[in-house]
Amino acid sequence: MARILVNECKQEISSFNPVLGRYRDFATSFGQEVLDSHRGVRSEVGGALTVFARYADVQVVPGYSARAITSGGTVADADFTRIAGEFLDAVRNAGQIDGIYFSLHGAMAAQTEHDVEGYLLTETRKIVGEQIPIVTSLDLHGILTDRIVEHSNAVVLYHTYPHVDFFETGERSARLLLRIIAGEVKPVTARVAIPALVRGNELRTASGIWGRCVQRAIEVENGPGGLSGGMFIGNPFTDVPDLRSNTLIVTDNDPALAEREAVAIANEFWDMRAHLHQPLTSLAESVRLASEAGGHTVLVDAADATSSGASGDSNAILRALVDAGYTRTVLAPLVDPPAVDAAFHAGIGATIRVPLGGSLDKRFTPLEMTCRVRMLSDGRFRNESDGGTWDGGRSALLERGNYTLTVTSQAVSLYDRSLFYSLGQDPRNFSTVIVKSPHCQFHMFEEGAACYLNVDAPGSTSANIKSLGHTRCSRPMFPLDDDVSFTSQAKIFRRTA
Numbered sequence: 001m002a003r004i005l006v007n008e009c010k011q012e013i014s015s016f017n018p019v020l021g022r023y024r025d026f027a028t029s030f031g032q033e034v035l036d037s038h039r040g041v042r043s044e045v046g047g048a049l050t051v052f053a054r055y056a057d058v059q060v061v062p063g064y065s066a067r068a069i070t071s072g073g074t075v076a077d078a079d080f081t082r083i084a085g086e087f088l089d090a091v092r093n094a095g096q097i098d099g100i101y102f103s104l105h106g107a108m109a110a111q112t113e114h115d116v117e118g119y120l121l122t123e124t125r126k127i128v129g130e131q132i133p134i135v136t137s138l139d140l141h142g143i144l145t146d147r148i149v150e151h152s153n154a155v156v157l158y159h160t161y162p163h164v165d166f167f168e169t170g171e172r173s174a175r176l177l178l179r180i181i182a183g184e185v186k187p188v189t190a191r192v193a194i195p196a197l198v199r200g201n202e203l204r205t206a207s208g209i210w211g212r213c214v215q216r217a218i219e220v221e222n223g224p225g226g227l228s229g230g231m232f233i234g235n236p237f238t239d240v241p242d243l244r245s246n247t248l249i250v251t252d253n254d255p256a257l258a259e260r261e262a263v264a265i266a267n268e269f270w271d272m273r274a275h276l277h278q279p280l281t282s283l284a285e286s287v288r289l290a291s292e293a294g295g296h297t298v299l300v301d302a303a304d305a306t307s308s309g310a311s312g313d314s315n316a317i318l319r320a321l322v323d324a325g326y327t328r329t330v331l332a333p334l335v336d337p338p339a340v341d342a343a344f345h346a347g348i349g350a351t352i353r354v355p356l357g358g359s360l361d362k363r364f365t366p367l368e369m370t371c372r373v374r375m376l377s378d379g380r381f382r383n384e385s386d387g388g389t390w391d392g393g394r395s396a397l398l399e400r401g402n403y404t405l406t407v408t409s410q411a412v413s414l415y416d417r418s419l420f421y422s423l424g425q426d427p428r429n430f431s432t433v434i435v436k437s438p439h440c441q442f443h444m445f446e447e448g449a450a451c452y453l454n455v456d457a458p459g460s461t462s463a464n465i466k467s468l469g470h471t472r473c474s475r476p477m478f479p480l481d482d483d484v485s486f487t488s489q490a491k492i493f494r495r496t497a
Helices: 032-038 044-052 077-092 116-128 146-151 166-181 211-222 255-275 283-292 316-323 337-346 418-422
Strands: 002-010 026-030 058-068 099-104 134-138 154-157 187-194 226-232 245-252 297-300 330-335 351-356 367-377 380-382 389-391 395-400 403-408 432-435 451-456 490-494
Touching: 002 044, 002 077, 002 116, 002 166, 026 032, 026 077, 032 044, 032 058, 044 058, 044 099, 044 166, 058 077, 077 116, 099 116, 099 166, 116 134, 116 146, 134 146, 134 166, 146 490, 154 166, 154 187, 154 226, 154 245, 166 226, 187 255, 211 226, 211 245, 211 255, 226 255, 245 255, 255 490, 283 297, 283 316, 283 451, 316 330, 316 367, 316 403, 316 432, 330 418, 337 351, 337 367, 337 395, 337 403, 351 395, 367 403, 380 418, 403 418
Parallel strands: 002 058, 002 099, 099 134, 134 154, 297 432, 297 451, 330 403, 330 432
Antiparallel strands: 026 058, 187 245, 187 490, 226 245, 351 367, 367 395, 380 389, 395 403
């Protein structure tokens, strides 16, 4: 009987979000609760459990899960210490195990620990030793550090963006771990570090030019001698020393193959880097174009994307529309705990005058609006992306004339339409929708839109990367610096145990 420990710790942060992440911002579960929380959910752990369940001689040892309610700011040290302690206690208490599957993210950072995933893996090795195989799955927006690769027998990463392969990533991880435990394969990893940060529509794997790099990695993974492959484009908003892009190829004891392919993919990526950045439209021009549009208009506020780590309380586009006397119907999300409190105090049907926006990130000045309270909610709902439960905290639907606002008391992911639906609103019924996510699946917002604008608004997750103010990442770095040079060289990792 092979006993396999399953642990999870997932959070993506923006270093430019001034609101620190806290323990309460994570949904934690222990032991059997870990399995229960992933039943019926197309998550990485859900995919891994499906594979493990096919084998009568495999026993899953459920350990610990800490999943952020959504992305956010840098995690406070004390809260990270608590999470790390619970994570590692699950490793200590697992008993005799034959393998470990860790579902991590890669772009989590605390105030003084900038490589959270590397830390958890390093400390795990101190507990279980060098002989126990560990397979780690990561988001392709993760920051790949030496510690992560050194302490994992293999790393498996998403192949899609927007991400639609959570479940499949877990399946791939589980299958590879079982092969390592059985002694069928001996992983060797090649990683090429690339001094580039990119953000834009061409990163969509199904339609953008970057998809060519990912497709080549997939072909290597699925070809002779391949075990895992992909590209990390990092998270430009997680300003840490190891922030950059990376290619990664894992082969079955074939370092030459791993190196050759990792280098080739890195070179292809470097050649296309200038084409991967998102063209942005100024606030004023966006309002003008939206006013003149003859059909459904989508205003993308990726600078305040909660799924990328922003606070969600930017009112920049809302203010620009109000100031311009915009008359078309508008649906907009906003994180504003005081406004929600006021709505609950007044009750459904009441009219309240409240300052909206800027309650968390002080770069935004609150906008006074008189609104009617249309609906109140506890903020818990099933999302349309993987069926999991999301929690925006107490929430309110506020209406002022042609403006309808979905206001939550805590940030929730906005890379689909779930929040709007949970408060009874269909985005298609509005002339204009503010979407606080850089990319959603095409059918959710872009399909049928007469005007789709990526707005150059202020915020902690702006695609205008130069505007963010990086201080920790290594330099020079494209596009932060001019004339950045690059020679593609692979570093080889092979576990000797």
